[in-house]
Amino acid sequence: MGTSAARLLASLAPWLWRFGLVAALCATSAKFWVPDTLLALVAATLALYAGLMVPFALREPLGTYVRPRLEALRRLVLRDLARGDGDR
Secondary structure, three states: OOOOHHHHHHOOHHHHHHHHHHHHHHHHHHOOOOOOOHHHHHHHHHHHHHHHHHHHHOOOOOHHHHHHHHHHHHHHHHHHHHHOHHHO
């Protein structure tokens, strides 16, 4: 195929450093906070993942597709909050 093992592994470097960062954050946070419920664990995981991946999703070329949808979601949430639909 023409791709060396070193080149293939080098292509995984960006993923590897993010994985290492998340693992270090999880290990550190486990000393201070342990979730009481599965829902709390899922929420914390999603927040961490979003915080790590959103900057990459906003870069080109993916950002061209993501930014308009995030803006539409922001407008929808603000509209519902203005109406008072968030009080349910």
